Amino acid sequence: MFLGDLYPIPGNGCNLLLMLYLFGIQGLSSMPIWGWVLGILAVLAVAWLWARQRRLIRRLGGELESTQKRARQLEWERDRAQQELWPRLCEERELHEQKIQFEAQLAEYEKYSALAQLALGAAHEINNPLLGILSHLELELQVTSDPEQRSEIEQCIAGAKRISTTLRGLVNYARPGPLVLSKITAHRLVSDALGFLEGQPILRGKQVANQVPEDLPPIRADASQLSQVLMNLLLNAAEATPEDGRITVSADKLTFVDTVEIRISDTGCGIAPDVLPHVFEPFFTTKRGKGTGLGLSISQAYVRSHNGEIRVDSVLNHGTTVTVALPLHQTGVIEDARPDVEVVG
Ligand code: ADP
Ligand code: MG
Numbered sequence: 418m419f420l421g422d423l424y425p426i427p428g429n430g431c432n433l434l435l436m437l438y439l440f441g442i443q444g445l446s447s448m449p450i451w452g453w454v455l456g457i458l459a460v461l462a463v464a465w466l467w468a469r470q471r472r473l474i475r476r477l478g479g480e481l482e483s484t485q486k487r488a489r490q491l492e493w494e495r496d497r498a499q500q501e502l503w504p505r506l507c508e509e510r511e512l513h514e515q516k517i518q519f520e521a522q523l524a525e526y527e528k529y530s531a532l533a534q535l536a537l538g539a540a541h542e543i544n545n546p547l548l549g550i551l552s553h554l555e556l557e558l559q560v561t562s563d564p565e566q567r568s569e570i571e572q573c574i575a576g577a578k579r580i581s582t583t584l585r586g587l588v589n590y591a592r593p594g595p596l597v598l599s600k601i602t603a604h605r606l607v608s609d610a611l612g613f614l615e616g617q618p619i620l621r622g623k624q625v626a627n628q629v630p631e632d633l634p635p636i637r638a639d640a641s642q643l644s645q646v647l648m649n650l651l652l653n654a655a656e657a658t659p660e661d662g663r664i665t666v667s668a669d670k671l672t673f674v675d676t677v678e679i680r681i682s683d684t685g686c687g688i689a690p691d692v693l694p695h696v697f698e699p700f701f702t703t704k705r706g707k708g709t710g711l712g713l714s715i716s717q718a719y720v721r722s723h724n725g726e727i728r729v730d731s732v733l734n735h736g737t738t739v740t741v742a743l744p745l746h747q748t749g750v751i752e753d754a755r756p757d758v759e760v761v762g
Contacts, residue, residue, distance in 0.1 A: 532699060533591035540584045540591075547584070551577045586711040589645075590699060593722045596639040598747055603636065603668040603679050604629045610647040611666070619652065622660035629668040629679070636677055637747050642719040646727075649712035650681045650739050656704065657685030657737060675745040676725075682738040688731035696729055716741075723747060 554577065558570045607629045614620055636643075654664045668679045688696065695701045697717050702710030713729075720727045724744050731737040 536587040536591040540588045583709050590715045593718050598637050600635040601640045603633050604631045607666050619655045624663045626665045646716040646719050649716045654683035658683045676742050679741045684736045687733040687735050689733050
């Protein structure tokens with residue numbers, strides 16, 4: 418009879434009995450006392466192994482539980498870090514975009530200031546001899562009676578005057594001068610500019626509508642500079658619009674910000690998408706031989722000196738809208754004390 422039959426032992430006990438058997442102990446089991454002793458020893462050994470194994474399992478279970486707890490803790494920390502990381506990433510992206518924008522503005526400013534220096538130098542060098550040529554031509558015209566010669570001189574005078582006008586525009590662009598402020602309404606500015614253009618051949622056959630409300634809050638601005646801006650924009654609109662076309666001027670006070678927006682819309686030829694990015698560049702023109710390419714760049718310089726913004730939206734063959742956004746107030750600039758420009762309404 419085997420010890421395994423007497424004492425059914427699970428697991429490692431069977432291995433022990435097998436070992437006893439292999440060592441030839443089985444023969445000893447025929448001696449009752451040795452059999453019992455060996456049996457008891459085997460049972461004790463198995464019980465010890467069993468207890469050891471249970472301790473091991475319990476220890477491993479404990480370790481597993483604490484590892485799971487630690488894993489949960491790490492997961493929670495990871496989630497929290499992710500939550501904190503997201504706003505930081507957004508913030509970083511915003512800072513990066515601001516940096517790019519700032520660098521672009523800086524590059525534009527550097528370009529503008531280099532061009533301004535060049536323009537002022539060139540204007541000075543050209544203007545003085547030009548004035549001499551003009552006065553000489555005018556004297557020549559007075560003493561000439563031959564119609565053919567007179568017409569040639571007149572053409573020369575017209576060309577010289579054109580150069581002079583361009584130079585004046587260039588100087589205005591390069592050095593807009595200090596703002597002389599007064600209170601003025603958008604309605605008054607637009608009415609004055611339209612009144613000046615009324616009856617001019619350039620507006621013949623075109624409908625012009627002044628839809629600027631009279632009750633908009635007044636703007637503190639340099640009326641002379643803003644009049645030039647409006648004239649430039651209205652002339653551009655008139656030049657782009659066919660005879661049966663329409664030019665509409667409208668304005669609004671923006672909600673939440675102290676800004677008035679003036680819009681000049683036309684139903685003209687529009688601007689091609691590849692041309693649009695260049696329209697504010699000085700000397701950029703699509704009107705070969707007719708345009709100076711300074712209207713929009715000077716307007717932008719004037720509007721910016723008011724801390725405002727100017728933008729152009731256009732659809733080719735449908736029309737263009739130029740928007741001028743002007744803050745209601747300016748700080749740190751000279752006030753114009755003349756009562757005639759202190760106009761409200
Ligand atoms: P200029 O009028 O002397 O050409 P501007 O600086 O006033 O110079 O305008 C630059 C260019 O922008 C114009 O040549 C024209 O191509 C385009 N442009 C400006 N305003 C308009 C408009 N309302 N409709 C179509 N094109 C326009
Ligand atoms: Mg123009």
